[in-house]
Amino acid sequence: MSTDTTTQTCTITVDGVPVVVPAGALLIEALKMQGIDIPNFCYYHNLPAQASCRMCLVRIEKMPRLQPSCTTVVRDGMAVEINTPEILDMRRGMLEFMLANHPLDCPVCDRGGECELQDNAFKFGRVDARFTEEKHPAPDVDISPFIYNDAQRCVFCYRCIRVCDIWMDVGALAKLNRGAHETIGTFDGWLDCEHCGNCVDVCPTGTLLHTSYKFGPRPWTLDETETTCSYCADGCRVRLGSRGDTVHRSIARDGTGINEEFLCVKGRYGFGYINSGERVTQPLVRKNGELHPATWDDALEHVAKRLGEVSKAKGADAVAVLGSTRITNEGNFAVAEVAKAIGTPNISYEPDYDLSTFMKSVGGRLATKADVLSADVIFVIGGDPKEDQPLTAHHLVQPVFKGKAALYVASSRLVRIRKRASKFVHLRPGGEAALLLGLAGGSLEVAAKAAGCAPSDIESLRSSLEGGRKVVVMVGSDCRGAALEAASSLGTLLAQGDREVTYRPLVFDNNSIGAFDVLGQGVPYASITGSLGDSISALYAVGADLMDGEDAEAVRARLGRLDFLVVQDLFMTDAALLAEVVLPASTYAEQDGTFTNIAGEVQRVHKAIDPVGSTRPDWLIASQIARLLGAEVKYRGSVSAVYRSLTESNPAYANATYVRMMTEGAVQTERPSASPDRSALVSALTSATAATDTTARHNEVPTEMGERLFHLGTIGKYSKLLADAFEDGKAKGRSVEEEAALIPLKSV
Amino acid sequence: MSILSEVVDTVRTLAGGLAHTIARIPQPKTTISYPEDPVPLSARFRGEHFLDTDETGRERCVACFLCSAICPAEAIYIEGADDPRAYPDRVGVDARFASVYRIDYGRCILCGFCVEACPKDAIKHGHDFEMASYTREGLIREKDALLANRDRQRGLHITIRT
């Protein structure tokens, strides 16, 4: 037996059988790779070791007593016994202790059927119970609008506590009391946290449970569909559990996607809108001033006829088409086909981020999860991933906690993530350009004065960034114009050096990048909304929040002046109420397709339930309209054909085929990186710095937990659980004072 | 064969058959005059199910789904729900109860697995076997009907064989 240094493996003997395992692996992991599952409760693959449940003990040759396999690292020549009577007896004994105060109420427990305690008790436990003393009862209590706690079922693995501390960086769960009276609980009975619910999913028992799934269908009755979350741009993989036509839960317990087991409050609890009673379920056509239900054929023919009339009477330019950052790539592609069929150049969508500037100047690849996890320097400028991109925030603190990466944050807001930063530069509002000018080697005094920080701050930040080998730059939406251009090519601004710089635009919506790729920003959104009712007389709006801004009344007046308005949406939005035709669209749970996430990775959306009512997927509706308008639409009823057409027309997507997505999950689009001109960037920064309003005061109000995370978007509004929890303030975050007082831990 | 021997044969056969019949007349009957007379059934006969209640009248079922999980014919459909009221006002013995409990006797094979699986002794076999219906819908029993079946047992036109 020898250690092979090239492949880094070693040989161990398991119950007399030699097996080759990776060197340096934990014994429990090494055995798992061999298909041997050692029972455990407290071990969790990406949490620090705990070794408190004692279920994974094995006999290792030459070692006294049984050893926990979750903390033992394999060594060459190690001889392990995992199935001796001694070990089986130990497991029986440990389970007896764990079940001593357990209520044994599996029939009413929501975890029944997917409970690790239940499984292990079946496999290794005693048939009878010798413990006849009185148990300490603990009735189940709600500890959050989303989570309830049945403390008596706990086995004290502390997975929930470690998840809250390390994944979420919140630490809202506590172990209270001690000994036989110990329980998992909260400070004052109500959770002050991000309400992500990750503690529930890692719980091996039914101690922490989802209220949204309380006493619902059993896990084995659910059809689970792996798909992509429809909230933020991070693009977490979720498993929708549906029974019949109803989605009952959204979890990530299998941990197969880029997010592994991580989900945020919206991804986990925001699925209510899918089966909301407020959905538009059939096409509506206005007759005599009122919207009446119509058949699909009538509605679509009406749309095609009226669009044709307007374009004939006033020219194709008088028709505008709006796609969305919310719908699938296939949907947007088909919407673009409608514009093409009409022959109008007026196609756009409401952008949530200036991607055209970003993409024009981005100086490298978009940073994937692997880039973030392996980075040694992470620089976040002008954004707040904790509130807007929870998975990005989760990923970027992991290497920081492990001491592998240093985090630098520059923002005009007191963002929560500054607590984990090696250095936080507090800018004045609009000071991003000045800071970047300083980083690019401009005059430190001028830059510092305009940015509102000390010259030494900029200098130390620059040397830290230049010291990085693998740098990830996260560009938030506070960076605009020259600052955005410069931040997205920071690598060219820093001193020459051997370093790989990757970039991540902190976009918000689930398919922002996809919408940009498919629809482009040829005609700015504002110029279309600005000429509605004037040069534009007909509008086909798909999933567009036309009236969500402050100028809602002005937009309403403009929409009223249109000859023809057709709205394709999930709900009766304010714009839909004004429309001549309302086309009911399906949600992401009812259709196949793809979303492109924050890292430019394309991921599949899979159909979990049949379309609600007589709704249809966006791509189908739009391609039917295009066909009625006389376009030659090649794909008939096949979403994969739509996607194939998309890949043919967009080279960035050429490699991201459905087949690759099936095997690899997320496939990054290949886009050429720009090679921006350094001197042009610097001069743009210089003029932007000169234009900075140096009288602007620093924003001294710290960001509150949930300030935007608990903000309901258009679809969140219709998810009853989210809306109830967020609107009446039942879902609380940690208070600003506590948050501000926290002394940051540098590493864990 | 002569005609005579054929006649003799016929008469012998007839006499033999008739003798057998006459010999059975004084013996006890094995047929019953259904539906006039009660049907004798064994105590463990597996007839139409009923949902049981506890001594205070609360439903025993906690919607654990084990009956529907074990059912080889997938005849049982359940929806669980939360009864947020305190114990005295609850419909069931636990906050968790079945808001929908449905057995499709078009599928049920009356194997009794559900009764075996039930951890709360909530579902039991009754003795009713008269489940025929002219429609498929007529074969479906909702929770109310299954709860009522418990009290219907006494009125069934049967005798229990001991």
Add this chain to the structure above:
Amino acid sequence: MLTPEREKKIDELLTRYPSSRSALLPALWVAQEQYGWISLELQKYLAIRLGITPEQVREVVTFYSMYNERPVGKYHLQVCCTTPCMLMGSDDVIGYLEKKLDIRRGQTTADGLFTVSQVECLGSCGTAPMLQVNREKYDENLTYEKVDALVDRLRAQAEGGNG
């Protein structure tokens, strides 16, 4: 929430340890000295004072029986119920106390004089069963008579106003 002297004491404690979390135990003593118990508000205040989460404070407060999360009577009778004491009859002692004072363990008498608590080992196993009144000297080798005498003595002490 604390008196200026106690605030000063906590400031001094914070300088004593490399991490502020380490100052939690003595800081809790300082706080309990003032109020006799540590309310949730006080715990939250200390958490902000020390720069740790309120959950970390409450974990410690609930772990140790010496910190009171509820107001206690003038005399806090802490009866050890760990194994040696239990074998020597601490269950009888605490049961007797409960009956005598007409309260359950963890409760306080109506006159606010006595609180009976069940605590873990106080380290005097050789003289089991035993109890401790507040932070005073142990009362050891308990019998019903000794408990009677103890309660009478404390009552007299309280009436005398020199407790």
